[in-house]
Amino acid sequence: MEVYGILGRDRIELYETMGSEFACVTRLERVHFHKRSKYQDVLVAENKLHGKILILDNVFNVSDLMEAYYHEPMAHIPMALTNRDNIEALIIGGGDFGVAYHLLKHKNLKKVTMCELDQTVVDVCREHFPWAKVCENDNRFDLHVGDGFKYLDSLDEESLDIIIIDSTDPFDKAGILISEEFYQKLKRVIKNNGVIIQLISDFHVYGECYSYVLPRVEKHFEGVKVIAIPVAFYVTGYTGMLLFSKDKNMLKAERIPQGFVSGIPDAKTLTESNIRAFLDLPPMLKEKIEKCFKK
Numbered sequence: 216m217e218v219y220g221i222l223g224r225d226r227i228e229l230y231e232t233m234g235s236e237f238a239c240v241t242r243l244e245r246v247h248f249h250k251r252s253k254y255q256d257v258l259v260a261e262n263k264l265h266g267k268i269l270i271l272d273n274v275f276n277v278s279d280l281m282e283a284y285y286h287e288p289m290a291h292i293p294m295a296l297t298n299r300d301n302i303e304a305l306i307i308g309g310g311d312f313g314v315a316y317h318l319l320k321h322k323n324l325k326k327v328t329m330c331e332l333d334q335t336v337v338d339v340c341r342e343h344f345p346w347a348k349v350c351e352n353d354n355r356f357d358l359h360v361g362d363g364f365k366y367l368d369s370l371d372e373e374s375l376d377i378i379i380i381d382s383t384d385p386f387d388k389a390g391i392l393i394s395e396e397f398y399q400k401l402k403r404v405i406k407n408n409g410v411i412i413q414l415i416s417d418f419h420v421y422g423e424c425y426s427y428v429l430p431r432v433e434k435h436f437e438g439v440k441v442i443a444i445p446v447a448f449y450v451t452g453y454t455g456m457l458l459f460s461k462d463k464n465m466l467k468a469e470r471i472p473q474g475f476v477s478g479i480p481d482a483k484t485l486t487e488s489n490i491r492a493f494l495d496l497p498p499m500l501k502e503k504i505e506k507c508f509k510k
Contacts, residue, residue: 228243237451284448289414289444291490297408321479407462418455419451466494
């Protein structure tokens, strides 16, 4: 864990690297919690700009200030594309409760299960982030602490409308979540008109990841789309996610109803126009990603 004082100044700093060519430093005013769990180093610290920050294995995950930049698109885009009553959703990962919190804003959500591997992350986020309590006070929310990869085997075939994979970067410790077997499991439990969204990574520093993830997803899903989410305070400013479905028509921007965002209580980063714009990559990224598709 690279948390240390720089140049003898009386302060603690998080030095976060991304690849070998890029890094950033975040000042930590106070450490609220720091422990090595069974799976990772877990740190909750305070910053004057961010409020509380969750840091896992030296990587900035979420803070009071920026959580909506990441969680809102990940939750609301699949809800907008699915757009029907009695939606049942599964979150694999997501132990900070942020994605679940935003999903639960939708009255047409019937149930969401959050399957988080690390009990320590769950316990810490319960204590330090207020949206966790909102989730656990909602009877539509169900928490399962365990391995999401294995949990899929317990589900009925074609039982889910939405699956959200909110893991650590999947090319690293969560590599099993970009495996051939994982996508086969997802295909079994998602409905034909269901939508899956998965965190992948930065486009430039770790862009090679797309070259082996996309061909695997394409083997099992007719519709596959890469989207770019601008996330304030993440090291490179953008994070890449995959949208995929058995039905390619489910990923069309025109499926998003007019007035969808205005119906979301307290939306902070989404508008009626930008929620559709996420589904269209900028030319620079589109050229880079098109080289990774097999089709």
